[in-house]
Amino acid sequence: MRFLTSSTWFAASLLALTASGVAETKSLHRQQSQVLGVKTGSNFSLADGQCDTKGNIFVTVWDQVQEEPADRPVLMFDSSGALKNKFASSRKELGLSRYEDHFEPTALLSDGGVARLFWSKDALSIARFSPDGKLESRTALDPPAILPYQFLVFPSGEMLVSGLEQNHSRRFLGAHKSFTAIYDARGHLLKRFSFAEDTEIDSAAEAGDSRYTFASIAGNRGISSGKARLGDDGNAYLMRRTSPATVYVISADGELVRTLQIEPANFGQMPSNMQIADGRIAMEFRLRCSGNTCEGENFTIADAATGQTIADYDDSNVQGDFACYSAKPERFTFLTETENGRKALMVQAATK
Numbered sequence: 001m002r003f004l005t006s007s008t009w010f011a012a013s014l015l016a017l018t019a020s021g022v023a024e025t026k027s028l029h030r031q032q033s034q035v036l037g038v039k040t041g042s043n044f045s046l047a048d049g050q051c052d053t054k055g056n057i058f059v060t061v062w063d064q065v066q067e068e069p070a071d072r073p074v075l076m077f078d079s080s081g082a083l084k085n086k087f088a089s090s091r092k093e094l095g096l097s098r099y100e101d102h103f104e105p106t107a108l109l110s111d112g113g114v115a116r117l118f119w120s121k122d123a124l125s126i127a128r129f130s131p132d133g134k135l136e137s138r139t140a141l142d143p144p145a146i147l148p149y150q151f152l153v154f155p156s157g158e159m160l161v162s163g164l165e166q167n168h169s170r171r172f173l174g175a176h177k178s179f180t181a182i183y184d185a186r187g188h189l190l191k192r193f194s195f196a197e198d199t200e201i202d203s204a205a206e207a208g209d210s211r212y213t214f215a216s217i218a219g220n221r222g223i224s225s226g227k228a229r230l231g232d233d234g235n236a237y238l239m240r241r242t243s244p245a246t247v248y249v250i251s252a253d254g255e256l257v258r259t260l261q262i263e264p265a266n267f268g269q270m271p272s273n274m275q276i277a278d279g280r281i282a283m284e285f286r287l288r289c290s291g292n293t294c295e296g297e298n299f300t301i302a303d304a305a306t307g308q309t310i311a312d313y314d315d316s317n318v319q320g321d322f323a324c325y326s327a328k329p330e331r332f333t334f335l336t337e338t339e340n341g342r343k344a345l346m347v348q349a350a351t352k
Contacts, residue, residue, distance in 0.1 A: 025265055025298060025312040028332060028349040034081035036335070036344040046335045046344060049323025050229075050275075052108055055079040057323055057346065059335055060106060074106050074114055081346050087114050087129045094118070094127065095138070105151040105228070107159075117151050117161070124148060126159065126187065142189040146179045150228035152236055154252035157185035160236045164223055176205045176213070176220040180238065182254045191254035197246050198223070211243075211270070227274045231304060237276055245271040245283055247307070260307030265298050278327035279304050284315075299332070318349040 038061065049059045056079070062072035076085040087106075088094050100120045107115040112131035117124065118138075125140045141161070148163040160182055164175040178198040182190045201222035205212040212222040225241040231249070235257055240246040247260040262271070262283050269285035276282070281302045299313040299322075313332075320336030323346075334347045 025314050026351045027314045027317060028299070029317050029352050031331070031348045031350050033348075034346045036077055036081045036346055037083035038075060038077075038344055044337070044344070046321050046337075048106055049321045049333075049335045050106070050108055051324035051333065052112070053232075055324075056084065057333065057335070058106065058108060058114065059321070059323065074116070077346065085131070085133050087133050088116070088127075088135065093135070095135070105149065107151050107153040108230070109153055110155045115151075115153050115159075117148050119145065119148055121145065124161070139185075139187040141183055141187045144179075147175050147224075149224045150226055150238060152228045152230050154230070154236070155234060156252050158190065158252045159183045159185070160228060160238070160250060162223070162226070162228060162238055164220055177202050178220065178223045180248075182250070182252070193248075193250075193254075193256070195248060195256075195259075197240065197242075197259070201240060201242065212241075225270075225272065227271075229274055229276045231276045232278065233304070237274070237281065237304070239271055239274045239283075241270050241272075243268060243270050245274075245285075247274075247281065249304075258305075260302070260304075262300060262302045262307050263309060265300055265312040269298070273322045275322065275325035276304060277325050280310065280325075280327050281307075282322075282325035282332070284322050301327075313351065315349070318347060320345075320347060 045062055047060045049057060051057050057077045058074055060072050060074050074087040075083060078084050096118060100118055105117055109115055113129050115126055115128045118127055122145050123140060124145050125138055127138045128136045130136050144165060146163045146165045148161055150162040153159050162180040165177045165179040166175045167177045178201065180193040184190055201212060202220065205220040205222060212220055222241050227239045229237050231237050236250040238248040238250060243264060245262040247262060249257040251257055264285040269287050271283050272286045273284040274281060281304050283300045283302060285300060286297050297315050299315055301310045302308060303310060318334055320334035323335050324333035330350060332349045336345050336347055337343060338345060
């Protein structure tokens with residue numbers, strides 16, 4: 001694979017540049033900022049931002065010091081920044097035992113509600129919330145219990161879950177083996193996938209490849225740092241953290257429709273986020289991160305059918321959690337905070 005062998009990876013990048021020329025990278029600029037209707041604190045954090053077709057923004061919020069991982073509500077804001085809804089904020093509201101927790105991936109439902117993943121060492125389940133924020137149902141998923149990182153619900157009710165499966169290896173102490181499956185609405189496993197690209201990522205992580213793991217117990221960032229989004233064509237787009245970015249396009253009935261390779265604007269950049277709209281994929285790439293600061297950030301807009309690059313954008317003028325993309329007109333929405341950290345902001349950006 002191109003993303004696993006440095007020499008082949010470099011050669012492929014040179015061939016791509018030779019064939020298409022060096023594309024011009026345009027700059028994004030802030031167009032407007034709106035204060036979000038939520039109270040913040042010194043340890044306030046925003047994550048897993050998404051938007052629906054009506055322009056509503058959904059984001060997980062949490063206090064990095066005072067709250068437990070299960071005490072992270074999903075908040076819904078309208079396009080003006082007003083708080084419209086809150087989906088579960090405490091272990092008690094969620095009906096969780098002290099052995100259960102939830103992960104950040106939140107799936108937007110076609111009726112305006114949300115679904116969230118809950119997991120323990122031995123079990124994995126899904127909780128569905130109605131559009132008014134009330135807990136509607138909770139469904140246990142068939143084994144095996146995995147460490148989940150990506151999750152979405154198809155309009156027809158099937159669910160895609162991806163993450164890392166615990167396995168035993170003489171060379172690796174932590175979970176690093178990729179797992180991706182389709183479940184029906186009752187939680188029964190319909191199909192488990194085996195991707196050749198994932199097998200290579202797993203092997204590279206197990207061997208200690210620094211692109212995917214920091215140490216022999218640090219998991220598999222090729223999988224854990226990926227994203228899953230529902231496309232406007234009804235298919236799931238499952239991104240792996242490779243360079244170029246690997247995206248599996250999967251249908252609700254378990255068919256691998258196609259596999260895309262999306263090239264970053266600069267050599268060595270890894271994907272960190274992805275949003276999909278109007279037949280396009282907006283991929284956020286980064287070169288390296290240390291603490292809360294990342295270097296070499298930019299966006300690549302690609303055709304969702306072919307993976308071919310349409311445009312590259314430099315985002316040095318805007319920062320924050322990439323929550324929404326619109327192609328017509330082209331707009332990028334970020335969630336961030338004021339300089340003093342006292343207010344959360346929704347920032348829209350575009351080229352001048």
